[in-house]
Amino acid sequence: MTEALAITNIREENLMDRGKVGVICLIATEATIFMIFVIAYVFYIGKSLTGPFPNEVLTLPIWATVCLLSSSLTVEMAVRGLRANVRSRFLLWMGLTILLGAEFLRQTAIEWNKLINRDHLTIATNLFGTTYYSLVGLHASHVVIGLTLLSLVFLLSLSGAKLHAHERRVELLSWYWHFVDAVWVVVFTVVYWLGR
């Protein structure tokens, strides 16, 4: 076997990083789940038989949107800080990201509290309630997952872990966070703009 090669990790050159491929695949499949919920939302716009209707109870969540979208910038700054190996910069921006994400969730909680207790809109009230809570709730649950992971990274770094070696993984996590933000743009457009 003269043409045989010793098998010491000899790979085709210029192959993609497997972590990147994995996260892109995850995002693709999650995006499709969201797409189905968006289709259901759009399909049922204006089909509720009884109130309350979207134009009566929904207000534009400007502040929440600002928080969430700017958190995409701060998480990018955190990744850059990590790449430059400046721990304080990483911690500062990552902490800010987590605060912005948490504020978004707080705004959602306030909105849901108002809808449930003042407007008497629950998931069982009508089709609007059904599709609204499931779509916004699906997104919020992704924010919770993202926040949990970001907090984990933050706490690890705080407790002295050398995250610089795992810069790639933190970057992949930031991709997921960007995805959660991008989904919010769609949710905002469909729920608070087209659907109202």
Added chain:
Amino acid sequence: MATVTYPLDEGRKAGTFSLPSLLHEWVITVDHKKLGLMYVITALLFFVVAGVLAAVMRAQLVVPNNTLIDPATFNRLFTVHGTTMVFFVGMPFFAALANYLVPLMLGARDMAFPRLNAMGFWLTLFGGILLYSSYLTGEGLAGHGTAPDVGWFAYSPLNERAFSRGTSTDYWVLSIMLSGLGSTITAINVIATVLSLRVKGMAMSRMPLMVWMLFVVSCQILIAMPPLTAAQIMLLLDRFLGAHFFDTQAGGDAVLWQHFFWMFGHPEVYILMLPGFGAASEIIPVFSRKPMFGRMAMIGATCTIGFISFGVWAHHMFTVGMSSKANIFFAISTLIIAIPTGIKMFNWLGTMWGGKIRMDTPMLFCIGFLFQFLIAGLTGVMLAIAPFDWQLGDSYFVVAHFHYVLFGGLLFTLFGAIYYWFPKATGRMLDETLGKWHFWLLVIGFHLTFDPQHFAGLLGMPRRIYTYAPGRGWELWNLISSVGVVIQGAAILFFVWNVFHSLAKGRKSGPDPWDAWTLEWSTSSPPPEYNFATLPEVRSSRPLWDLKHPEDPDWKYE
């Protein structure tokens, strides 16, 4: 070649080997080969169970006005049979082939995410166990111990709380959701392995066709599983929180469920089928002693099928009363998808044409597949024509059609694959004589069972009825159909006997019993944990041919 000794092997040699340690080794394993084998065993066990369910249904239908089982039991039988065959036989077989073969064919050490891979397997297995545990703990109208009875596609509003009391439908939802998550994990793993772990020289264009098809299937799974998962989440919200997604009394739309289900369901048919195509594309060239005819056309056809499969779903819904525009669109797209499938038929036939065909058992199964899948495709084209479908939708003609696809097509290639790769996985050959008994009995049993169902369907017999009155011309067809099941059962017994017999006493295979050309045959049988000690240089799609025939290598022509 492989002289590296691992501590585990030492332990075995030293005699410390015991059943608990063996069990422990398999439970904690993240090795793609072990996971692949566990997927095969899972798929075969569920195949036998679902086959028994089908046999009970055929026993009930053997004569008119039979009273062997009651209607409610019959409903549970066809629901659990269909669900099992699709999600716990077909999907595990995809995962089995993907896990066992993709790293070996690409010259990789393992899948891209081994631990995730193990999680995918256990999710699938426990999903299946959850489905069957409904027979013990599910609640339904009939009381305790009720399995799901809503059919494998669980149409709305039948699946809603008002019509499906108790928890049996929830068992259906949750078991499929778990296994769907497992399939998605496998799909992500396959894509990452293909894109990131190919050995030097293994360009995408040189990948074995099996890997190509599993890659396309994985891309399909990423997009096709979510509609089902999303619809099932909606259904759970309806059932547990009083949401109204599919609740027509609150303005919801039951047909929306059908759309979501078949947005998953039709790509799913190709997801199930393409691994079988992959097996045929590996076996037919080796046993015709020729390279694949029209390799690039085959890859192109596969990608085309993968793409168009997302645009045909509503041909399952012609009878629901869609607009004529929708009917025409889905009829045409369904007719179009027959074209790449036809291209594949000609690829396989062209490969056999002029070849030195060896009639070993793997090849026999592939030839059986070619004949049967052709007929399956033709009845598919018939059903694609909306007015024809209005006549025969929900009849036994449809049952015959998709059993031709999934049994006559998929299962035959999978048995071919088992005969072909069994020596690689175990180091021993399956017995040829028993294999031929298995093949011929299965062919006869298959045709006796499913050919008459076409006629019963044409004569108006609806699917999913638990019995029928005499005098409609259905008796003979049902009788023949049920007799065929007995012969199929005998064929499967031959297979089981063959497996156990060959595991103990089969002829030693050596690394490359079929004189094949893809990388998995360059390592020992069974392969060591690390897969390859050395790898031949990959310069074409048939690296082992190049190695064996340095005077006439493929890379001169590719």
